[in-house]
Amino acid sequence: MKAAPGGMTRLSRPFYDRDTMEVARDLLGKFLVRSDGTATRIGRIVEVEAYVGPEDLACHSSKGRTERNRTMFGPPGHAYVYMVYGMHCCLNAVTEAEGHASAVLLRALELVAGLEGPVNGPGRLCRAMGIDRRLDGHDLTGDGFYIAEGPGASPAAIVKRPRIGVDYAGRWAKRLLRFYIRGNPFVSRP
DNA sequence: TGCACGATGAAC
DNA sequence: TTCATCGTGCAC
Numbered sequence: 030m031k032a033a034p035g036g037m038t039r040l041s042r043p044f045y046d047r048d049t050m051e052v053a054r055d056l057l058g059k060f061l062v063r064s065d066g067t068a069t070r071i072g073r074i075v076e077v078e079a080y081v082g083p084e085d086l087a088c089h090s091s092k093g094r095t096e097r098n099r100t101m102f103g104p105p106g107h108a109y110v111y112m113v114y115g116m117h118c119c120l121n122a123v124t125e126a127e128g129h130a131s132a133v134l135l136r137a138l139e140l141v142a143g144l145e146g147p148v149n150g151p152g153r154l155c156r157a158m159g160i161d162r163r164l165d166g167h168d169l170t171g172d173g174f175y176i177a178e179g180p181g182a183s184p185a186a187i188v189k190r191p192r193i194g195v196d197y198a199g200r201w202a203k204r205l206l207r208f209y210i211r212g213n214p215f216v217s218r219p
Numbered sequence: 220t221g222c223a224c225g226a227t228g229a230a231c
Numbered sequence: 232t233t234c235a236t237c238g239t240g241c242a243c
Contacts, residue, residue, distance in 0.1 A: 078226070087226070097239060115237030117227050134226060152227050162238095194226055 037062060037177035041170050045105035049124040049131040053079040054208050056122065056133055058181040060141065063158050063174045070158050072138025072148055073179060076209035076216045078192045080121070082131040085206075087198035090130030100166045101130040108174065110155070110165040117152030120160050122169060122176065136193075136207075139215045149217040186211045193218060 037060060045052055056074050063070045080088035089098040089111070100109040101123055109121040109132050121132035138148040138157070147153045155161070169175050189205035196202050209216045 080226075089226080092240085095240065111226085112238060114225060114227050114235085116235075119226060121226085136226090150227070192226070197225090 039170055039175045039177050040106075042104075042106045045122060045124050045169075046126060047124065049079045049081045049133060050206065052122070052124045053077045053133045053206070054184075054187055055181070056135070056176070057187060057208060057210055059179040060177040061135065061138060061158065062177050063160070065159070065173070068143050070143035071141040072144055072154070072158065073141055074135055074137075074176075075139050075213040076135075076137035076149075077207070078134040078136060079206040079208070080132050080134060081206070082125070082129055085131075085198075085204075086201040087192060087195035088131065094130070098130065101132050103127055103166070106168065106170045108160075108164050108167045108169055110160060110162050110167075112162060113152070118155040118161050119151040120155055120158075120164075137209070137213075137215050137217045139213060149215050151217075182210045 056077050059074050061072045061074055083090045085091055090101050094102050097111055100107055104127040105123050107123045109123050110118055112118050121134045124131045136151050138154055144157045146157045148157045167174050188209050188211045190207045191203055192207045
């Protein structure tokens with residue numbers, strides 16, 4: 030962990046270099062921070078989904094390495110940002126060792142500072158944080174755009190559900206790989 | 220070069 | 232429940 034401007038402590042590489050489901054659960058309660066020189070936007074992560082690797086049929090890496098998903102195959106702790114439905118961006122944090130293409134999708138934030146508009150849902154989250162594909166590959170352990178230490182969520186407060194919008198993924202669609210903080214009003218689909 | 224398909228969101 | 236909208240990946 031490294032101190033960052035504003036007194037926040039950034040999560041460092043080893044945090045992301047672990048089992049994807051553990052990283053997903055541990056990201057709940059952490060702070061997503063983005064500073065662009067003039068303003069700082071901060072949101073508390075309250076909903077995530079784990080995409081555990083090539084064997085996971087809902088994970089982009091299950092269809093092999095492509096130009097779009099190359100960031101997932103790189104080292105952990107980087108932002109994997111892609112566009113869906115031609116109009117929305119989704120933000121993921123790359124997990125596990127380089128070459129193991131897995132990531133955690135950030136689905137909802139709790140408003141903390143500098144955010145405008147709804148933050149429930151992966152597309153809205155990116156819009157409120159000003160995130161687009163130019164940030165694909167950005168190192169989340171560096172300055173400007175990172176995830177910082179936060180109060181976390183107790184295991185009893187973490188709800189496990191199937192992921193959203195992956196019905197095509199066969200048995201993987203039923204796995205409980207979506208996690209959110211119980212009762213939090215910013216969760217996209219309680 | 221063409222086309223089917225979304226890890227969504229907003230409207231009806 | 233329907234549809235907008237377009238980058239990506241792969242078939243041809």
